[in-house]
């Protein structure tokens with residue numbers, strides 16, 4: 001059984017990173033000795049020291065904690081079985097920090113909104129979520145938001161250089177833009193077709209102490225982007241549809257500039273994308289952000305314009 005062997009002080013960030021990659025084998029549990037923590041993996045990966053050990057079978061609560069997301073004071077359960085979901089909701093609503101529990105019936109439409117079924121607590125939709133030292137006001141009914149991208153947002157913000165001109169093409173309530181502008185002196189155009197998300201983004205700009213400048217614009221980014229040229233970086237977080245916007249993003253990126261591109265793909269379409277991208281970009285990195293279905297993953301691909 002393959003385990004990632006990680007020094008104890010790095011264990012939490014490694015577990016979060018591996019969770020985001022959907023690579024932890026949940027049938028087994030994490031264990032440790034005096035110096036190291038051993039994390040069970042579905043497969044060997046190059047970026048970790050991997051060792052072959054006997055796995056320890058998981059306890060029941062590991063499955064429980066994987067079955068919901070918490071956004072501020074709201075829990076969203078991701079379970080198909082409604083009886084199961086009600087049992088989980090009953091446990092969650094007893095927690096001090098949870099005010100409302102919903103069942104996630106999937107995400108749909110252009111605005112990528114959650115279809116939610118209210119299960120427990122007070123039926124509220126607006127909450128304040130905290131990650132990486134920023135605060136984000138989110139309305140989970142009207143705006144897309146996922147806490148599962150926290151590590152990815154930190155990774156992108158670590159890549160940013162001072163004074164970059166950035167276009168966040170599908171900005172939502174601004175988790176990428178706000179984090180980047182809180183840490184760097186940059187100029188960001190943050191676009192979303194959902195005007196409610198942009199109104200939240202504008203509140204989030206006021207609520208955080210920013211070093212950089214963000215201009216929130218409501219509209220279709222394929223049209224709005226026409227007003228801007230020579231971006232140093234373009235963030236394309238529209239994983240079901242990004243490829244339809246790649247040509248337009250390419251035209252508005254400076255030579256040597258970077259696209260942080262996200263797409264949900266199976267292995268075969270990933271190969272085809274890479275072949276296509278090689279004609280126009282240097283592929284600086286490619287990683288799984290999280291699993292999506294049995295055969296598909298969400299990939300983060302960093303593309304540098306040739």
Ligand SMILES: C[S@@+](CC[C@H](N)C(=O)[O-])C[C@H]1O[C@@H](n2cnc3c(N)ncnc32)[C@H](O)[C@@H]1O
Nearest residue numbers: 110111144145170171172192193194220221237
């Ligand atoms: C997957 S969400 C990502 C939001 C945000 N980047 C985040 O990480 O939370 C995609 C966002 O793209 C927006 N969107 C979809 N089509 C768009 C378009 N043509 N132009 C601008 N925004 C669009 C949706 O409203 C949604 O907020």
